[in-house]
Amino acid sequence: MKTILTSRRSFMVGATALLAAPAILTRTRAYAATPKLKVGHVSPRTGPLAGFAEADDYILSAISKRFAEGIENNGKRWQVEIISKDSQSNPNRAAEVASELILKEEVDIIVAASTPDTVNPVSDQAEVNQVPCVTTDCPWQPYFFGRGGKPDKGFESTYHFFWGLEDVIAAFLAMWDGAGTGKSVAGLFPNDADGNAWGDPALGLPKPLAAAGYTLTDPGRYQPMSDDFTNQINAFKKAGCEIVTGNMIPPDFGTFWSQAAQQGFKPKIVTIGKALLFPSVIKGLGTRGIGLSSEVWWSPSHPFKSSLTGISSADLAGGYTKETGRPWTQPIGFKHALFEVVANVVSRTQDLEDHPAIVKAIAETDMKTIVGPVNWSKGPVKNVSKTPLVAGQWQKEGDGVALKIVTNKPAPEIPVTGQLQLLG
Amino acid sequence: MPDTKLHVSRTTRLSTISMTLMFVVVLVLACAPWWASRADIRLFGEISLYIALASLWNLLAGYAGLVSVGQQAYVGLGGYVFFGLTLLAGLNPIAALLIAPLIGVVVAAPVAVLIFRLRGAYFAIGTWVVSEVFRLTAAQVSALGGGSGISLPVSVVNALAQGRFLREALAYWLALGVAVLVTAAVFFLLRSRRGVALMAIRDNELAAKSLGIDIWVTKFVVYLVTAGLTTLVGALIFLQKLRVSPDAAFSSNDWTAFVIFIVVIGGVGTIEGPIIGTLIYFALRETLADLGTIYLIALGIVAIVIMLKAPSGVWGLIRGRRGLELFPISRRIRGLD
Numbered sequence: 027m028k029t030i031l032t033s034r035r036s037f038m039v040g041a042t043a044l045l046a047a048p049a050i051l052t053r054t055r056a057y058a059a060t061p062k063l064k065v066g067h068v069s070p071r072t073g074p075l076a077g078f079a080e081a082d083d084y085i086l087s088a089i090s091k092r093f094a095e096g097i098e099n100n101g102k103r104w105q106v107e108i109i110s111k112d113s114q115s116n117p118n119r120a121a122e123v124a125s126e127l128i129l130k131e132e133v134d135i136i137v138a139a140s141t142p143d144t145v146n147p148v149s150d151q152a153e154v155n156q157v158p159c160v161t162t163d164c165p166w167q168p169y170f171f172g173r174g175g176k177p178d179k180g181f182e183s184t185y186h187f188f189w190g191l192e193d194v195i196a197a198f199l200a201m202w203d204g205a206g207t208g209k210s211v212a213g214l215f216p217n218d219a220d221g222n223a224w225g226d227p228a229l230g231l232p233k234p235l236a237a238a239g240y241t242l243t244d245p246g247r248y249q250p251m252s253d254d255f256t257n258q259i260n261a262f263k264k265a266g267c268e269i270v271t272g273n274m275i276p277p278d279f280g281t282f283w284s285q286a287a288q289q290g291f292k293p294k295i296v297t298i299g300k301a302l303l304f305p306s307v308i309k310g311l312g313t314r315g316i317g318l319s320s321e322v323w324w325s326p327s328h329p330f331k332s333s334l335t336g337i338s339s340a341d342l343a344g345g346y347t348k349e350t351g352r353p354w355t356q357p358i359g360f361k362h363a364l365f366e367v368v369a370n371v372v373s374r375t376q377d378l379e380d381h382p383a384i385v386k387a388i389a390e391t392d393m394k395t396i397v398g399p400v401n402w403s404k405g406p407v408k409n410v411s412k413t414p415l416v417a418g419q420w421q422k423e424g425d426g427v428a429l430k431i432v433t434n435k436p437a438p439e440i441p442v443t444g445q446l447q448l449l450g
Numbered sequence: 451m452p453d454t455k456l457h458v459s460r461t462t463r464l465s466t467i468s469m470t471l472m473f474v475v476v477l478v479l480a481c482a483p484w485w486a487s488r489a490d491i492r493l494f495g496e497i498s499l500y501i502a503l504a505s506l507w508n509l510l511a512g513y514a515g516l517v518s519v520g521q522q523a524y525v526g527l528g529g530y531v532f533f534g535l536t537l538l539a540g541l542n543p544i545a546a547l548l549i550a551p552l553i554g555v556v557v558a559a560p561v562a563v564l565i566f567r568l569r570g571a572y573f574a575i576g577t578w579v580v581s582e583v584f585r586l587t588a589a590q591v592s593a594l595g596g597g598s599g600i601s602l603p604v605s606v607v608n609a610l611a612q613g614r615f616l617r618e619a620l621a622y623w624l625a626l627g628v629a630v631l632v633t634a635a636v637f638f639l640l641r642s643r644r645g646v647a648l649m650a651i652r653d654n655e656l657a658a659k660s661l662g663i664d665i666w667v668t669k670f671v672v673y674l675v676t677a678g679l680t681t682l683v684g685a686l687i688f689l690q691k692l693r694v695s696p697d698a699a700f701s702s703n704d705w706t707a708f709v710i711f712i713v714v715i716g717g718v719g720t721i722e723g724p725i726i727g728t729l730i731y732f733a734l735r736e737t738l739a740d741l742g743t744i745y746l747i748a749l750g751i752v753a754i755v756i757m758l759k760a761p762s763g764v765w766g767l768i769r770g771r772r773g774l775e776l777f778p779i780s781r782r783i784r785g786l787d
Contacts, residue, residue: 112739116698116703122691129487129492147693150693168598172595172598172601173601174601217596219598219695222596249597
């Protein structure tokens with residue numbers, strides 16, 4: 027009988043301790059003598075979107091080193107601490123870690139990057155809790171309209187910088203213009219946040235393509251992770267499409283592209299958003315990866331430098347390759363720029379203890395970052411600032427492939443590094 | 451006469467103490483908005499919702515023998531119904547929460563008729579297929595964002611209650627209330643006539659049938675009750691997440707895999723198991739989640755070790771052969787000694 031009593035008691039003690047543990051563990055926010063600002067950072071470190079965050083360690087270690095020196099605000103040095111959380115490429119988890127950062131870590135600014143699946147849930151949590159929020163690395167339409175934004179009203183605490191669909195369209199059209207192909211375009215849009223925005227008849231690709239004299243064959247939204255594109259390929263063949271465009275995830279593009287080869291569909295230009303950003307994906311496609319084209323948001327040849335560390339685009343990309351042995355990727359520049367904006371905002375805020383004051387400073391931002399100018403007063407809609415966009419093609423270079431910028435018409439300050447070659 | 455002392459009772463000293471203690475714990479937790487921080491309240495709310503989900507899955511799999519791997523169908527349905535009722539129909543969030551479980555039951559009835567034709571592993575796969583059908587259907591509802599998903603506007607969240615404190619407290623009380631409601635529902639169901647039938651089915655379906663238990667009807671009722679309550683939990687989950695999209699709402703990882711993990715490590719086929727499992731899961735998550743992939747590997751190892759060393763879960767270990775019960779369910783004969 028006694029043993030039962032003790033085991034029950036110890037169980038009860040254990041259970042109570044387990045219940046109470048979070049309450050005790052979270053009450054440890056210490057207020058240091060030197061004022062400290064907390065910045066929460068959410069990115070997809072693991073899961074299918076991990077490629078977007080593969081440079082996080084490289085970027086964050088350099089930024090943290092700079093932040094440790096402190097940022098000057100109203101004559102006082104503020105220490106800035108970055109608390110990074112993994113969204114596991116899962117929007118549910120992204121919302122959860124964002125609320126954890128806001129409520130538990132009590133961060134003063136929250137930042138997030140990479141695709142609507144990360145950016146939107148984090149921004150939603152920040153908006154409800156009125157915490158200043160800056161995001162990037164997601165076209166602004168899925169960010170703005172995907173969160174139910176109204177262009178005249180906008181959002182209160184959440185700000186975003188990146189390019190939009192109109193820029194992608196302009197860059198793609200500039201690249202195709204004068205390439206000497208037919209004007210029949212095949213469109214591949216999945217039923218997801220990006221695909222719905224790109225394929226939207228009013229706000230997406232269809233309208234401007236028609237205005238520029240192209241005819242678009244859009245067989246409708248396909249379900250992501252499809253394993254059969256036969257219907258689409260037949261429709262494209264029937265319409266005599268010579269250009270393929272759209273927004274896909276890498277596995278879907280791989281499926282489509284191998285089936286296109288099997289079924290004898292041979293377009294002259296293939297320009298796909300999102301799927302063709304990473305060198306690893308192109309490598310995986312083998313020789314059929316060479317000649318594919320994509321939007322270019324940032325590259326080592328972008329003529330910009332960091333406002334925070336003074337490092338140039340070429341050095342930032344080169345440093346990553348040197349440290350990890352991996353080729354540079356486009357999100358590197360934007361991840362760095364995200365913290366440039368944070369530092370800039372921290373230095374200008376009237377009163378860093380006051381969240382509305384931080385939001386006001388974000389809204390008044392006017393700066394040049396490693397990805398181009400950021401200024402929220404010039405946005406296409408409230409809360410959005412646009413960065414320059416060009417288009418490029420994966421071309422053979424030595425043993426590997428390199429992304430060459432083949433058109434700079436939408437942003438002439440970015441130099442062209444190659445010429446568009448038609449697919450064989 | 452000596453045998454007058456003999457009587458049958460459900461309560462034991464332990465269960466009386468534990469029930470009283472649980473009552474006190476619930477009361478203390480109900481007052482959490484006044485003594486805990488905002489982050490803790492949010493965490494307690496999430497724990498409550500997972501206790502509810504786990505208890506419901508346990509009722510389905512542990513008692514009725516309906517091993518469903520598609521309960522995310524109803525969690526997602528709850529999210530979409532809640533967003534639809536508040537955003538499109540303009541209902542007050544509370545009214546939407548009251549209607550959500552009813553819709554869950556209405557949707558579940560034809561689904562049950564369909565998938566009850568399948569047995570064992572086929573049933574499990576059938577439930578998964580159903581949830582995939584739900585997910586693909588949700589992706590076609592363009593009024594709710596289609597495949598892109600949609601955010602809950604701040605105005606809807608603010609319609610819940612005046613002021614931030616009351617809003618967060620109310621969301622928490624709803625979550626805690628649902629956990630208590632679900633646990634109480636399972637408790638009283640198991641003590642009822644139907645519960646005895648359920649436990650008979652759990653132990654041996656053929657024997658139960660030969661005793662005259664209508665297995666189909668019993669399972670049907672359990673499936674509907676579970677679906678309705680899971681829909682309600684889903685609505686509350688997405689009130690917290692503020693954003694619903696097909697992949698997030700019908701995520702088999704978040705709403706079924708983790709729930710099965712919780713029930714298995716806690717102890718399947720007991721009321722206590724899901725509660726203990728949830729506490730263990732959250733203790734692991736709160737301490738290890740920042741380690742990235744290692745966290746998921748750790749969860750896997752815990753699950754494997756428990757399945758190999760203690761197939762009846764942590765509560766099964768504690769209960770041992772003595773048959774301890776925190777919730778008085780089974781009858782015992784008293785007065786033998």
